[in-house]
Amino acid sequence: MNSKVRVGLVYGGRSGEHEVSLQTALAVLKAFDYGKYELIPFYITKTGQWRSGPKLEAPPAAIAELRFEPEPDAIDAPSDAMLPVVRGMSELAPADGEAQRPIDVMFPLLHGTFGEDGTIQGLFEMANLPYVGAGVLASAVGMDKAFMKTMFAQAGLPQVGYRFFTRFQWEKEREALLANIEASLKYPCFVKPANLGSSVGISKARNREELADAVSTALRYDRKVIVEEFVDAREIEVSVLGNDEPRASVPGEIVSSNDFYDYNAKYIDGKSAMVIPAEIDPDAAAAVREMAVKAFRAIDGSGLCRADFFMRRSDGRLFINEVNTMPGFTPFSMYPLLWQESGVSYRELLDTLIELAIERHGERQKLDYGG
Template sequence: MGEKVRVGLVYGGRSGEHEVSLQTALAVMKAFDYDKYEIKPFYITKQGEWRAGAPLLAPPDEPELLRLAGGNAASGTDALIPVFNSLDERNVPQNADGNTIDVVFPMLHGTFGEDGTIQGMLEMANIPYVGAGVLASAVGMDKIMMKKVFAQEGLPQCVYRHFNRTQWVKDPAFFIMEVEVALGYPCFIKPANLGSSVGISKARSREELIAAVDYAFRYDRKVIVEEFVDAREIEVSVLGNDEPRASVPGEITSSNEFYDYKAKYIDGKSMMHIPANIPPDVAEAAREMAVRAFLAIDGSGLSRVDFFLRKADGKLLINEVNTMPGFTPYSMYPLMWKESGVSYRELLDTLIELAIARHTEKQRIDYGGGSPV
């Protein structure tokens, strides 16, 4: 590496969370220490086209400038050259001239960014990257697989049922009966693979259930239905690789009937309480369960783990792990770490260090299948 660590910031993406990703990217660009890092932007359009800009001398003033339009950026195959140069050591320049990068920071939420796809590409390019690997990203994105891993780990969670489009079309009556017997109404219907609460509905009757399932199938081929839990929503931030640590818990009070996309990003009325006003033993249990969940999916870098604290009996139920949580200075993940004594800039430094450390360790793996010495 040169004097500065060359960081490729990848944002945008072919996902319903494209605009959220731009918010994250702008916040990170403003927070990086430009004396320590050389920042190179990579924008992925909603159509999936890659655009690479010149290394930044300072963060952009306007979010619209992040789209790297016109003649200000390389596009298509040319945009990927700085990434795939890493495949051939002879092409890696010895100075920070912008032709290659040392580590990638994927700030992509949702499909094609948080689901293991870009992580697989970066693994093929043999370049360090921030956040979860292929397996953890895929499991963390797929709510059905995630819940199966949680069950294997013995983590308590709500009752759920799931099915794919083919199964539903073939016998909707069977799955309606399953939901009504096992879960009852109201219940929540979600696409299995999507973040930021997109495509989620609450059903109070059979008619609403059918409509909600049809709506969820717009966003994925698999659907999960969960029981309604009258609960407080508790969250914990996790940071690390093989020996992760957990932040103080926080609590979300939703402005809507449930914490949907509007409540998260549009109306601005949901409330964050950090630290959460919960008993010390519950806070410690949430932190311990968050680390267990992180390790269960083979997490690395960062994750936010979400829980339900059931009002009826005070039982803590794990809801999900988000392997690429919102990361603006006003998002829950960095705010919980701020309350735990870690600043936003320190988080960025740590995540870069964790990415490089994980990559260095993986270089010890023998992929050639040679005989042991």
């Protein structure tokens, strides 16, 4: 009898972080223990088509192998037709001579919109499938920086000053919003789309003209914009792992190659540095780890997240910046590297995340839904 755990890996997706997701998927597939797991890949194209590949017997060698050109009998369904397909995941399992078995747990490796914003998590919930990572609410709040900040404020976590508004408000109240930002946050300030990852669409504004241009840039990516106060600070990050009893890794520090940690500094120029562990005193390290767990609980997190902080250079004060519920997950990404420094290997991390997903799903099965 086959006792391997059957894991469905979902990657690609419609967001601007499609290629980052493919890099993550390749790294994860290379790290899994193929003696312990059966891996079924599911690729979502940039236009939202779902394609499934055969059960993997060994890790793929290159990203090109993950895209699966459509075959006559392959699934090539639009995303809005996927619920019945996901409900019947056992039908997607390859015919390899053994009895067809359902997927035991889904592992979404999707970054950004339509991946870590609660949408695919809702699909898995409707299909009653265990899945790795944050649930619907935590994923949605973790993606929407405005609501995230509201939850952090409710939890008493310190934050830099900020304002947020919608496209409608910008079009109707532009001058009033500009005046309010100038009076309350001053220059320079940072402007971000409220719902987007990987630092896409972020600008630093030093005057009114740059501020208006930055808002226009952010509105290309989302209907809601966040404007944040600038602080001269170090960027400290902590990895969190768990469900009801989350634990925090050692802190690390990002030393950006640019004026701030934008998409280019993250993924393109290769000059930003990660300092692990961060060179901060033990009291500060303990404080930031405690705040990371508090932030995780503030959004009702589960599975994993990376919590990002500012440490003001003038006095060492900590401010929560944001949490990322599906952080970069290659072996060279901050999240797994922080756990490696904390004594948890990349493979152990994958094992733990799958265990946490199954544990959370088991807890939900105890609920009475009135059926």
